[in-house]
Amino acid sequence: MNVSTSVERIDLNLFRVFDAIYRAGSLTRAAGQLHLTQPAISNALARLRERFGDPLFVRSGRRISPTPRAREIAPEVEAALSSLRRALAGGSGFDAAVSQRRFVIGMRDVLEFVLLPGLGGGLLQEAPGLRLQSARIERRSLEQDLAAGVLDLAIDVPNPVSAAVQHTPLFEETLCVAMRADHALAGRRLSLKSWLAVPQVVVSSRRNGPVLEELELQRLGLKREVRVRCQHYYAACHLVAASELMLVLPRYYGEWFARYLPLRLATLPVPLPGMSVLMYWHQHAEHDAGHRWLRERIRALFARGALRPA
Template sequence: MHISRVDLNLFIVFEAIYTEGTVTRASQQLNLTQPAISHALNRLRSMFDDPLFVRQGNSMVSTPLARSIIEPVRQALRGLEMTLTDNGKFDPSQARKQFNLGLRDVLESTVLPPIVESITQQAPEINLAAFQVERRELASELAAGTLDVAIDMLLPLPPEIRRQQVSRDTTVVLARKDHPLIKRNLNLKQYLEAEHILASSRRKGMGLEDFELSRLGLQRRIRLRCQHYFAACRVVSQSDLLLTMPEAYARIVNQQFTNQILALPLTMPSWDVYLYWHQNLDSDPANCWLREQIMQAFG
């Protein structure tokens, strides 16, 4: 079929359904009625002679054909969007768009508030969506355009993924107020005598501080392994366990607790956080604007 006979708006609907997973959310994203979305989907199904999406419960699950064409469709739509941008300009006050951020949950509390504050003041019709993406899939998601940018630690990514350092953080130790081992400061002997919490999304493996201890031939006792720093902070406030974590996030999650924030008695590399994007978007006005907001948010 020649492209002159194809309504390109159908591919915008296709991408929205694929991303949102339901006709309802796709209609909300595109500001169209659900019957309009369903009509467009029926035309797509007829065009490709494939159902493209199959309903399972409340979700629309993509068929193998839909999964095979989504990346070319996204790249084509992004190319058209860049081509149609008025003389390479981007006006956030007029733009209607959603930016997708790849973001670890540990960074959401520090990154999102200042970004949202900046964007809501400048861009009333721009939305943000933050997703946690497997690190091994980060490069492909940025290349496919499913993510506009990502924020994470220093990662070994291919050269087509650009990066810029946005922050550097230190490591601290949290202990409850009136901890029996700690009077004013925390030394290495006290650190090793105490029992610890390791907050990690991984089921096994050492924390960064454990690697540094192992270099010195030392080992600490991990009494609890959990997934989130917030839960770990609460456990610290009600026990004699210590928690080692990045300082900036510690000062946020610890606000409702009375835990002490102490210097780590161990030399540790800094927590360097980077902003990542694909080289194809180096000069994209919208992406440049988003990266500028993120850099300002980190201050």
């Protein structure tokens, strides 16, 4: 069955129903959120199913689960509804004290750990009705996600984007070496030779391929022994604190974990330049009052040293 794409021939309220069901995982809860009867929700879902030629939601125990087609269209529906809400609110500006807007910020987990507590705590004091979501960044679709409103902002290292995506630098990310506090090399100046002689743990979300410092070692014709490859710095820091392994990681993350684990940090003996971390947003959000408010708060947070342990 072909899906008609004519906006004039579809009740746009159906998408509010779709969004509510998708979020709630229940027709009953969706009806309550929209102040509609359950038969009205069921009728709207039947019309959506006919329109898309897909069940959209199937029963899974006491909940209903989205089909692959529903998961595919959900971000676009949410982005469209968010755009409509912003358009309606545009003339009245943004009042943080009463706003109930939802902002989705794309960031890596290593940044989320140190940034979100300070960011969320400050924002939610100023805007108690605000909703924040931290989301994983998919770099291949970053521009598309910003354009569609799947992400309101992204905080990441340099990415290739078009002129439609605005960006501003927030800080420089430098790397350091972490080792156990009573490691034989702790407290000394770490030489390249001694560092290469120690077994290492590396962190990467990819199953294979070189990490950043590996590329420089390859260029220099050097090699180190990697004993463990894991997905997250959190696990790697705990492993290093309990072993002879060493780890290369962002200095701000190492400083945070050195407060809670028996770790000692040292300067990385391979000369790597710092890497800029930027904030990205799409140009269609440039003059949105709420979006501008959020960007200003994030800039201020970094200016106050958001990544430094208190």
